Amino acid sequence: MRPVIGITCYVEPARFTVWEMEAALLPYMYIEQVTAAGGQPVILPPAGEPAALLGRLDGLILAGGGDIDPARYGRPPHDRVGYVRKFRDDAEFDLMAAALEARLPFLGICRGLQVLNVTLGGTLHQHLPDVTGHEGHSPAPATFGHLPVRAEPGTRLAKVLGTGGVTVPHYHHQAVDRLGDGLTVSARAEDGTVEAVELEGHPFALAVQWHPEAGSDTTLFEALVTAT
Numbered sequence: 001m002r003p004v005i006g007i008t009c010y011v012e013p014a015r016f017t018v019w020e021m022e023a024a025l026l027p028y029m030y031i032e033q034v035t036a037a038g039g040q041p042v043i044l045p046p047a048g049e050p051a052a053l054l055g056r057l058d059g060l061i062l063a064g065g066g067d068i069d070p071a072r073y074g075r076p077p078h079d080r081v082g083y084v085r086k087f088r089d090d091a092e093f094d095l096m097a098a099a100l101e102a103r104l105p106f107l108g109i110c111r112g113l114q115v116l117n118v119t120l121g122g123t124l125h126q127h128l129p130d131v132t133g134h135e136g137h138s139p140a141p142a143t144f145g146h147l148p149v150r151a152e153p154g155t156r157l158a159k160v161l162g163t164g165g166v167t168v169p170h171y172h173h174q175a176v177d178r179l180g181d182g183l184t185v186s187a188r189a190e191d192g193t194v195e196a197v198e199l200e201g202h203p204f205a206l207a208v209q210w211h212p213e214a215g216s217d218t219t220l221f222e223a224l225v226t227a228t
Contacts, residue, residue: 002040003058003228029213037221046091051098058228062112078126105227108207120180144169155186169214
């Protein structure tokens with residue numbers, strides 16, 4: 001049987017066939033990548049008690065999405081913070097804490113990295129162009145930037161991707177500021193932005209700030225499925 005990989009999702013207004021209404025949704029790229037890697041994807045909406053399902057999962061992906069409420073890391077909101085969804089924050093922070101306690105293999109993507117970092121006491125740069133001086137990590141609405149990142153030698157990520165630089169799809173205007181407890185930086189962009197972290201002593205807890213689901217390389221998803 002394929003390992004069951006839970007994937008968190010959005011709840012947003014959507015249009016499909018003849019309907020326009022609020023929907024639980026996820027870009028299909030996530031589904032395709034998990035399936036290609038040998039997993040069985042299951043979408044986890046931020047409703048009910050998704051953390052209670054962890055015993056039925058072999059692995060977990062926290063997907064991309066809107067910004068985390070800065071109150072969770074003790075900061076007032078920047079004027080560029082957007083798409084905060086309290087119900088999603090509530091569900092995913094509970095889910096993240098439970099997954100860490102259960103030592104469930106975990107891959108964080110974009111927002112997923114930020115949830116992991118804040119769960120472990122870290123903070124975020126709320127608008128990355130204020131730090132880097134450019135908008136290459138999120139060049140325009142609905143447009144991926146393509147920037148190189150380099151894995152740190154000796155990290156789990158380096159074993160998966162190698163230590164040479166790789167160009168990957170970016171779409172984020174926030175990133176790690178203070179690193180959460182127990183986390184190691186496992187990749188950076190050329191401008192110094194933290195682009196991946198991993199948790200020491202965990203069987204597989206890896207998170208990337210870029211969007212591997214939007215690329216053609218299934219390596220990260222295969223690593224997650226193999227770790228289950």
